[in-house]
Amino acid sequence: MINPMDLTGKNILVTGASGGIGRETAIQLSRLGATLVVTARDEEKLHKTYKMLEGKGHGYFTMDLDYVDYIEPIMKQLCKDCGPFTGFAHCAGFTLMRPFAKTKREHIDYVMNSSFYSFVEIARCLTKKGCFTDEGSMVALSSTASIQGKQGKLAYSAAKAALDAAVRCMICDLKKKKIRINTVMPCWVDTHMFREYLELYSDTFEIKEMKEKQYMGVTEPVEVANTIAFLLSDAAKTITGTSILMDGGMLQG
Ligand SMILES: NC(=O)c1ccc[n+]([C@@H]2O[C@H](COP(=O)([O-])OP(=O)(O)OC[C@H]3O[C@@H](n4cnc5c(N)ncnc54)[C@H](OP(=O)(O)O)[C@@H]3O)[C@@H](O)[C@H]2O)c1
Incomplete structure (x- = not known):
């Protein structure tokens, strides 16, 4: 049977692979036949993910994406040892709830590091010669x-x-390289x-509203993993420069 x-x-x-969506994504990608290099900060949890991967030839290493300036030398070595890569799934991220009045640049930077700056820096390093395949x-x-x-x-929203x-x-x-992002x-x-988040804000209006509005239900990590797998696969070979909404009906419902 053909599997598109x-x-x-x-x-x-795969970044952010020590838990949540990143771990589920790594497992799902391995089930679909990919060879993986997984990363996050927590070595114990990361090793657990590594052990859960199907197939052979996978690798893992710890990396703290808060140190954006250190990404380039790490990526240089990684590409030499494990490259070239054909795919990159950036699942690392951190959420911060903070009133606007108390939000200073350092707080924004903290969220930006693991979500945004690190993604751009890793992608930039990957697009250097010999690190990432065309297409x-x-x-x-x-x-x-x-x-x-x-509120x-x-x-988080800005990142x-x-x-x-x-x-x-x-x-x-x-x-020119036809790399899709x-x-x-x-x-x-x-x-x-x-x-x-649910524990902290269970009695707030936002949670009550969320339960009502995301009427298709809370998304399972494996469902996000499947969308990522689709975008990394040749089945999505003309999809690029876009954002796929998985809101369970929240925004329109
Ligand atoms: N859960 C949701 O409802 C939801 C909804 C929309 C979007 N998202 C996004 O989905 C992504 C994954 O979220 P999740 O729910 O799976 O969260 P999670 O379970 O908390 O996982 C976050 C992952 O990011 C890694 N990470 C965080 N800071 C890092 C850093 N400085 N350096 C390296 N790795 C770092 C963590 O690993 P270590 O702690 O081991 O470093 C962990 O593997 C995030 O970008 C999040 O914003 C989540």
């Missing part, structure tokens, strides 16, 4: 927060909106990030 999302022969880098694909995890304003979410805007520009620079915009996904 077959990833056999693809070599893919490869990159995917970053955005969010509905990119287009929906919420206290300035830094996600920056990702969506950046991919539209990056593809223009990468036309897209983002996925989920609303609530059932991960540690979501459950922590």
Whole structure:
């Protein structure tokens, strides 16, 4: 039987792979035949992901994306040891709830580092000679927060909106290599990030409204993983510079 999302022969880098959507994405990509290099900060959790991968030839290493200036030498070595890559899934991210009045540049930078600056820097390094195959694909995890304003979410929303805007520009620079870059915009996904948020704000209007508005239900991490797998596969070979909404009906409902 033909599987249009077959990833056999693809070599893919996944950030944020120690848990949540990133772990589920790594597992799903391995099931579809890809060889993976997975990264995050927590070595124990990352190793657990590595052990859950199907197939052979995978690798893992720890990297703290808050140190954006250190990404280039790490990527140089990684491409030498494990490249060239055919895919990149950027699942790392951090959410911060903070009132506008108390949001200073350092708070915005903190969120921007793991979500946005690191994505641009890794992608920039990957597009150097010999690191990424022509016609490869990159995917970053955005969010509905990119287009929906919420109290206290300035830094998070700005980081996600920056990702969506950046991919539209990056593809223009990468036309010759036909490298595709897209983002996925989920609303609530059932991960540690979501459950922590739920605990903190369970009695707020936003949570009550969310349960009502995301009427298709909370998205499972594997459903986001499948969308990422699709975008990394040849089945999506003319989809580029766009953002796929996975809001469970939230924005229109
Ligand atoms: N859950 C949702 O409802 C939802 C909705 C829309 C979009 N998203 C986006 O989806 C992505 C994944 O979210 P999730 O729910 O799976 O969250 P999660 O379970 O908290 O996972 C976040 C991942 O990012 C990694 N990470 C965070 N900061 C990092 C840093 N400085 N350097 C390297 N790795 C870092 C974490 O690994 P370590 O701690 O081991 O470093 C972890 O693997 C995020 O970008 C998030 O904004 C989530």
